[in-house]
Amino acid sequence: MPESVAPEHQHQLDTSGLYCPEPVMLLHGKLDEVDAGEVLLVIATDPATTRDIPRFCQFLKQELLLQDENSEVYRYWIKKA
Template sequence: MSDMLLEENAGTIEVQHELDTCGLFCPEPVMLLHNKIRDMASGEVVRVLATDPSTKRDIPKFCNFLEHQLLQHQETDAVYSYWIRKKKVELA
């Protein structure tokens, strides 16, 4: 997949992965996100698309609990978009 960019106030966010969960309902979007993030490298960004309103609550809680960074959230025409950076792992 080619890299995607999101314009942001502080610059651009480079997106390496996309996860489309449109049409799925709780808990499926978060379960798929968990699987996707597990397969990503530390520091990579995934853009998640969802139509389930419960993701407005569930995805921020998921990020907070697992210490991933929710970079941005957007809602357009009942589609929720989330940009999430996988937690950077510090090597000792």
């Protein structure tokens, strides 16, 4: 994905190499550091995150702005409610 298309983000969480449930657990903790309205970019390599992170966002009412996959790397832009 061209960088110009990706939403601007203020925070980043790299969970590369970690597997379920660690990426979601770290995401939950990282969101405590993010202010409402800010965007967090999550980078993951676990294919389970394609299911887990959208469900996490829906359950906790966080806005998933964009979900992208490129070369087995998954990226999620989440805007904190």
